[in-house]
Amino acid sequence: MSKLTPVVWPKVILFGDSITQYSFQPHGWGAEIANKLARKCDVVNRGLSGYNSRWGRMVLPRLLSQSSAERVAAVTLFFGANDSSLEDKNPQQHVPLQEYCENLKDMGRFLSSAGVPSDRLIFITPPPVDEPAWEKECLLKGCPLNRRHAAAGQYAEACVRAAGQVGADVLDLWTLMQQDGRDFRPFLSDGLHLSQDGNQFLAQQLWRLLEGRVADLPFILPYWGDVDHASPESSLLCDL
Template sequence: MLPPSQNSYPQIVLFGDSLFQGTADVSGGFSFQAALQTQVLRRFDVINRGFSGYNTSNALSILPQVFSPPTPGGPELKYLFILFGANDAAVPLPTNFQHVPLDKYKENLARIINHPIITAHKPKIFLVTPPPLDEIRVTVLDRANGHPSAARRTKVSAAYSEAVRQVAAEHPGVTLIDLHKALMDRAIEMTPGFDPKGPALGDPEGGVRGYLEHLLPDGLHLSTESYRIFYDLVRPHIGSEWAGTKDEDRVGYVLPDWRNAPWLEEDQHLRGKSL
């Protein structure tokens, strides 16, 4: 019989809105969360704490319910990925109340990073920029859903992504994951003839959706291809603890490989006695 573990598995937590909630989806044949869990299997638990519709003010209000202070034998928060902003950037409308002003958004991100429960774990923190927005597509869907106009705007969303870059730069030790840039770079690359010096893809001013149509099917949420791009940004930051070591496929296991388990010798000894 295997002995009980003395410690919980350390955690990688994905804390954000629907963009993290959607990392668990497998319907497109790829799951960001599953890919990350496979990468760290037996070393870390990947915890999805994505909440559709939440903004950073909501995140702060629920943070003590989502995270617990460190306790002996309890789970240790080792990596924290933070992705909020798509809802904070929603423009104020009578039909939508998700908006958080830009300065307040930056303040909220800083408060999440510096929250006493978070800092007590001393995790490696990653701030993720919200992705680009296809306002052309969003406008059609928002009006169909009863909004008088688009609930989100390309230029406004880009400003919130820039704010994440600024907050990350202001906090030593925090790593920036620039999802906005990675997806926009891919969209521009895959849109022949598009001039990036003009209005952005998805901006009604330019009138060109281009490859954003494939990366953001509803103008806001990520396609499977986008989640693959996102995972490719994250993957190099995880696993340095065991990369390049001897038997790196087993180094860092919370419970040992069966070949090296301390109870294996005891089992062999007992079997020898019974012969």
């Protein structure tokens, strides 16, 4: 058999903390995006539960090299829910506000240097925090409330600034979930992570930003009805 040209799917890479890692669970926002992009893109989950932007910046070069950045259609950077935890209550995950902003910019610059242009980057801000619900979770774990709604908002503002400074797009989840006086609490499962409604909301908002970036990507390999049944090789083994 003659050497065949490999079929290479473009990639959408989701990089972030637990809200990204959990996004492939049933009804998750990552799974929803992957479903929309079936036969067009591989949606790659690189969520790391508990990570902050400091650790994300350190490991990103291990996850994406210049060679693996080929055919990347988009990258989401979704950190802040851990960075914004209170320093006196959760020093292990807390990252100071200015460092958080610089970490995001450093990751954006690294991706650009690796071959992912800034117009393919989407920063996502941390969501709001339902303090009473999250305090219940903290007490179950034997610790005091370690996140505040207002602090998450400050980190969301810093994320928006960082995106603007590197030329990336941004999905301001903290603001959108509260827009026009909306009650954001149903979007959260435990006060911090996303509920099914929250996952659906994020998927809808993200798709608005992604759709234009992937609209021109072709359907990979022919639709079954277009395969020449008398000579399938002519349809399936040709260069794409």
